[in-house]
Amino acid sequence: MDIQLKKGFLELLVLASIKNQDSYGYKMIQDISPIMELSESTLYPILKRLDEQQLVQTYTTEYNSRLRKYYKITAAGKLKLIESAQDFKEIQKIYAYILQ
Amino acid sequence: MNKYEFLYKLGNALNQQKRTDQKEILGYYEELIQDAIDSGQGEEQFIAKLGSIDKIARTLSKDETFVEQVKTKQNFQLQMVFSTTVKIIGYFIFFTVVIVVGSIGISFLGSGISMFVFAAIRLSMMIAQTFDLYNLMMFVGLLILGSGTVLFGIAIFKWLIIESRPRLEKLLEMVQEAIKKVG
Numbered sequence: 070m071d072i073q074l075k076k077g078f079l080e081l082l083v084l085a086s087i088k089n090q091d092s093y094g095y096k097m098i099q100d101i102s103p104i105m106e107l108s109e110s111t112l113y114p115i116l117k118r119l120d121e122q123q124l125v126q127t128y129t130t131e132y133n134s135r136l137r138k139y140y141k142i143t144a145a146g147k148l149k150l151i152e153s154a155q156d157f158k159e160i161q162k163i164y165a166y167i168l169q
Numbered sequence: 170m171n172k173y174e175f176l177y178k179l180g181n182a183l184n185q186q187k188r189t190d191q192k193e194i195l196g197y198y199e200e201l202i203q204d205a206i207d208s209g210q211g212e213e214q215f216i217a218k219l220g221s222i223d224k225i226a227r228t229l230s231k232d233e234t235f236v237e238q239v240k241t242k243q244n245f246q247l248q249m250v251f252s253t254t255v256k257i258i259g260y261f262i263f264f265t266v267v268i269v270v271g272s273i274g275i276s277f278l279g280s281g282i283s284m285f286v287f288a289a290i291r292l293s294m295m296i297a298q299t300f301d302l303y304n305l306m307m308f309v310g311l312l313i314l315g316s317g318t319v320l321f322g323i324a325i326f327k328w329l330i331i332e333s334r335p336r337l338e339k340l341l342e343m344v345q346e347a348i349k350k351v352g
Contacts, residue, residue, distance in 0.1 A: 094197060095204035109219055110228040113197050133207060137200060 079107060079115055081153050084124060084146050091141045116140060124149055172202045175216045182226040194229065255348060259341040267333065274325035281318030288312040 070078075079101070086092055086100045094112060101107045119125045124146035129136045142150075170178075176195055183191045198219075205215040219225065288311035295304055 093200070093204065095201050095208070098201075108228070109198070109201055110225045113194060114229065116197075117193075135200075135203060137204070138196070 075105070076115070078105060079111065080119060080124075081150065082107075083112070083115055083119060083140075084142055084150050087125065087140050087142045088147070088150060091139045093137050093139050097140075119146070170216050171212055172199065172216065175202070175219075175222070178222045179225065182222045183229070252345070252348075255341055255345045258348075259337070259344045262344070263333075263337050263340055267329065270325060270329055274322050274329065276322075277318050277325060278322030281315050281320075281322055283315070284311055284318060285315030288315055 082101045082105060083097060086097050092100070094109070094116070098107055098109060098112055116125070119140075120127060122145075123143055126141045126143055127138055128141065129138050131137075176199055179198060180191060180195055183194060201219075202212065202215060206212050288308045292305070292308040292312065295301060295308065
């Protein structure tokens with residue numbers, strides 16, 4: 070898959086993975102990998118970008134006597150997911166044309 | 170390789186890449202490794218699965234380049250991010266500020282050079298003719314003041330050259346936000 074296209078999808082997949090429940094890096098990789106290949110070094114910049122765009126918020130909590138960083142989707146992040154659903158219809162139309 | 174060796178080597182590899190936030194990346198990888206161990210994976214096997222340190226550093230660096238392109242709007246599509254109205258207002262404010270700050274810089278640079286040259290000439294003339302302690306102190310002071318003023322002028326220009334582009338982007342974003350609020 071085209072790298073830019075993949076980057077866009079991965080951002081959405083990360084947002085979708087925390088839509089219902091806050092999550093952390095390791096769990097996100099476990100959740101997303103079956104759908105799209107995602108390496109640990111690919112996830113970090115995506116999380117950083119989403120954080121910079123304020124689509125996610127981070128917080129740390131204690132787990133097993135150590136700190137674990139959690140990611141929580143923001144209202145803007147949820148909006149981004151809703152917008153992506155609208156993109157889906159357009160993408161479907163584009164592919165219907167490409168593959169005709 | 171165990172966790173500590175991995176983090177040490179990764180830290181060294183990231184040192185060469187100034188733009189990456191080394192501490193944050195190391196924290197991220199440390200947490201990943203610990204979570205993998207807690208989930209029952211072998212420490213060394215998981216670290217081996219992460220790939221080579223060089224590859225990790227390269228991947229992070231490649232993305233940094235992309236983020237940098239986003240920030241500097243080098244990507245063609247990203248140049249379209251700001252509307253024409255935002256650009257007109259933004260560039261108008263930006264060039265007004267550049268002209269004002271540039272003028273201040275020029276005046277500091279010009280007056281500094283004048284002071285320096287004047288003091289240097291008078292000082293050399295005075296030394297060649299008669300020695301006068303009060304005049305000596307005055308011209309040496311003027312010489313220092315002139316140098317300081319020149320340096321201040323240079324600092325203003327340096328600031329303009331280095332800071333103007335990121336400030337312009339910030340300004341365009343602010344204008345865009347303001348237009349969104351008004352509209």
